[in-house]
Amino acid sequence: MRHFLIATHGELSKAFIETLELIAGKTTNVSYFGMTKLKSGDLATEELKKILTTKKEDEHFIVLTDIFGGSVTNICTELLMDFKDFDIITGLNLPMMLTLILSGDELSVEDMIEEGVRSAKEGIIHINKLLEAQKGSTEDDLIITD
Template identity: 90%
Template structure:
């Protein structure tokens, strides 16, 4: 069974879960961690370690973090090097999170991660450029393909 840990700076992780629940309803396989000014690196590491080691026997954690090179991702990476029993994906955005969490058990962990990363990348669009390329075209031409 997949369990997701949304781990970010500040209260962003909590807001991501609230947004997920707004869109898809309550989920039981998602938890969160927020790195605040009140938490030292050591305290944060202990809290994350406690979350990641409290998993059930058949659970696999997938940790979604906000920024590569940020303190949250770095601490999670330290824990990964110690335990090597979970996955970390950084660069979290809403399309990634929705794709991964809503995939259920239909996809393998590897395929689910690949789909999540693909969705994250495809969800990044510079609208101004899109509008510039679409000006003057028929409505049917506004459908974007590769």
Template identity: 45%
Template sequence: MRRIIIATHGELAKTLVETVELIIGQGHNIDYFCMTKSKSGETGKKELEELIFKENEKELVVFTDVFGGSVNNICSEILLGQPEDKKFHLVSGVNLPMILTTALSGPSNSMKEVLNESIQEAHNGIKYINDLFKGVVE
């Protein structure tokens, strides 16, 4: 079974999970972690480890908000400490299309395929709308 964890600064992760559930409903095995001002790095790492190891799923995907940020760095430390047979995937730059694509993927798809598609969907969803309207409005 696949499980998704969204880990971000502030309450973004919680809000993303609530938004995903609004769009596709519950039951997609998605958890979240919020790094707030009141948490030290050590407390955050302990909470993330508990969340990551709470189930023994076949595959785990952790999406973080910012590459090189404290949340991503903590998750990277945890990832590096895992045996190679643990299917732990870490992806930074989380956004809604990325989560939806991953959550709705079929269990027969390889996780690498799913994540590549999810990252592509994240890229495809970024548009500068002014440029799209230029030909129509001018």
């Protein structure tokens, strides 16, 4: 079984989960961690360590963080070097999160992560440039679907 930990600065992780549940309904395999001004690095490390080491026997953690090089990702990376039994993907966005969490268990962890990263990249579109490239197209050509 896969368990996802959304770990970000501030309350962003909580908002991601609320958005996920708005789109896909209640989830039981997702938890969150938020790094706030009130948490020291040591306190954050202990909280994350507790989350990542308190898991069921058949559970695999996949940690989604907001920014490479940020304190949350750095702490998770230090814990990964100690425990080596979870995955970290950074650069979290909504397409990535939806792809990963809604993928089910059909794909291997590696394939699922590859799909999530692909979705994250494909979800970044500069709409102005898209419209500029499609000038002269019919109105139906400009319709973008999910």
